[in-house]
Amino acid sequence: MIIVTVGMQLGFDRLIKAMDALAPTLGMPVIAQTGEGSYQTHNMEARAKIASAEFEALLGDARLIVSHAGIGTVLTAARCKKPIRLVPRRGDLGEHRNDHQFAAVRKLAGRPGILVAQDETGLQEQIAAALALREWTEVRSPTASQLHDALARFIEGKGL
Amino acid sequence: MQQAGMRCVANDRIRVLAVASGGGHWEQLMLLRPTLEQYDVRFATTEPAVAAQHGVSGAETLPDCNQNMPLQSALCALVAPKIVVRHRPRVILSTGAAPGFFCILAGRLIGAHTLWIDSVANGEELSMCGKLSKWFAHECWTQWEHLAGPDRPRYHGAVL
Numbered sequence: 001m002i003i004v005t006v007g008m009q010l011g012f013d014r015l016i017k018a019m020d021a022l023a024p025t026l027g028m029p030v031i032a033q034t035g036e037g038s039y040q041t042h043n044m045e046a047r048a049k050i051a052s053a054e055f056e057a058l059l060g061d062a063r064l065i066v067s068h069a070g071i072g073t074v075l076t077a078a079r080c081k082k083p084i085r086l087v088p089r090r091g092d093l094g095e096h097r098n099d100h101q102f103a104a105v106r107k108l109a110g111r112p113g114i115l116v117a118q119d120e121t122g123l124q125e126q127i128a129a130a131l132a133l134r135e136w137t138e139v140r141s142p143t144a145s146q147l148h149d150a151l152a153r154f155i156e157g158k159g160l
Numbered sequence: 161m162q163q164a165g166m167r168c169v170a171n172d173r174i175r176v177l178a179v180a181s182g183g184g185h186w187e188q189l190m191l192l193r194p195t196l197e198q199y200d201v202r203f204a205t206t207e208p209a210v211a212a213q214h215g216v217s218g219a220e221t222l223p224d225c226n227q228n229m230p231l232q233s234a235l236c237a238l239v240a241p242k243i244v245v246r247h248r249p250r251v252i253l254s255t256g257a258a259p260g261f262f263c264i265l266a267g268r269l270i271g272a273h274t275l276w277i278d279s280v281a282n283g284e285e286l287s288m289c290g291k292l293s294k295w296f297a298h299e300c301w302t303q304w305e306h307l308a309g310p311d312r313p314r315y316h317g318a319v320l
Contacts, residue, residue, distance in 0.1 A: 056213055071281040075187035078320060079214075100284075107283055107304075111320050146317030147277075147303070148195045154275055154299060155176055155199055155251050160316065 001061050002127070004032035006068045008049045011037025012095055015087050018120035019066060020044055026127065031058060056080075064130050066123075069101035069116070074108065083130045085115040085123075112139045175200040177249035177267070179260040181224060182207030184281055188255040190214055191319040192277075202247050206259055220246075222259040227288060233258065241266035255279060261289040264297050275299045280318055283307075 004019045006012035016032055016039050023030040023043035030044040033055070037048075050058070059065075059080045067073045069088040077084035086108065088101035105116040115130050117123070140148070153160055176199045180189040186205055189196075204220035205211050211219040220243045225232035240262035244252065252267035253275040254260025264274045276293030278286050280303040286294075293300040294312040301314050308315035 052210060053213055071279075072184040072187065074320065075184055075191065075280070079187055079190050103283060108320065114320070141318075141320060143303075143318040144191070144320060147319060148192065148317075150301075150316030151192060151195050151253075151275075151277075152198070154253075154273070155174060156171065157273065160299075160314070 001028055001058070002026060002030045002064045002066060003055075003058055003062045004030060004044070004066045005050075005073055006033065006035045006037065007070050007073065008033065009035050010089070010096065011035045011039075012068050012087075012089055013037045013039040014090075014093070014095065014120055015066070015068065016041065016046070018123055020046075022124055022127070025124065028063070064127065066127070069104045069108070071104060074114065077113065081113075083113045083115065083133050085117065085126055085130050087117055087120055087123075111141050111143075171198050172200055174251065175202070175247065175249045176251045176253065177202050177204060177244065177247050177263065177272075179204045179222070179252065179254040179263045181205065181222075181257045181259055182210055185254075185256040185260070185279060186210060186214075188277070188280060188319045192255075199251075202249065204243055204259075204263060222263075225258050227258070233262075237262050237265075241269070244270060244272070251275070253277065256287060256289060258289055261292060261296075264293065268296065273298055276301065278302045278313060280304075280320060286313060 016034050020041040020043050032044055032046040033050045034046050065077050065082055065084040069086040086105050088105050089095035091098040108114050109116045178196055180186040203216050204222050206222050206224040208219045208221045223232055223236045225236040236259050244266040249272055252272045255277045256279045267274045274297040276297040278290035283304050300312045301316050302308055303318035305315045
């Protein structure tokens with residue numbers, strides 16, 4: 001299963017529409033949390049909001065998350081050890097207040113399990129690439145290792 | 161044998177209070193959990209039901225608050241010391257937001273060693289509580305290298 005989420009608030013129809021077009025070719029169920037978007041999907045199940053307990057259960061079965069570049073979803077994906085592919089919202093299209101999600105994807109690019117794109121083009125190839133990822137969950141990024149080590153040293157009262 | 165002048169305490173005897181509001185702040189605390197669980201860790205959050213979903217039982221409950229909620233903030237400022245006194249942790253850390261900051265303040269009163277880890281969502285500037293923690297916590301860390309200074313905040317890696 002693939003989960004598509006744009007959070008529970010702002011709609012992000014550009015991404016929902018692109019995923020709806022792609023859904024029949026993916027060979028597995030696709031379920032979307034669409035927020036306050038207005039686009040009606042034809043090929044995938046879509047709901048404005050999915051309660052956290054159900055979302056958590058769905059994540060357990062998911063092979064991939066396709067999402068807006070919201071840090072909350074990125075963190076959830078990391079905790080559940082699922083690969084995530086991000087599309088940033090554009091301020092000029094009214095998808096968010098500004099282009100801060102572009103800054104976010106620039107900073108997140110290259111971390112384990114996180115794939116970034118500038119827009120919805122090339123989704124198909126990138127979803128295939130993301131589904132082919134193997135064993136990346138065993139890899140803790142160098143920055144995460146650094147933080148875990150520093151935290152242990154702080155707790156144990158050792159110098160940093 | 162304990163050497164003179166050295167505190168020898170087994171890691172699992174070091175009591176840690178780890179605090180985060182629900183949502184992204186909590187997700188970040190969960191990503192640090194493998195390290196935290198080497199110690200006698202206790203959790204506090206504004207959404208204990210979510211904590212339970214994530215397999216954390218017995219998390220303490222804090223009222224949610226922010227700088228725009230004076231009454232809730234006052235309530236939280238009263239509940240935080242109660243929780244801190246109940247557990248008497250040697251270390252208190254928070255990944256945000258305001259309720260975690262109140263626990264750090266309360267921790268200073270009982271001599272706990274306190275750490276603020278500013279949210280990875282704050283890539284442009286430190287949060288308000290992060291800025292206050294530069295003064296009130298023993299250590300204040302940012303998860304973005306470009307925001308770190310020679311003194312505070314320091315950079316020691318990131319959850320992602």
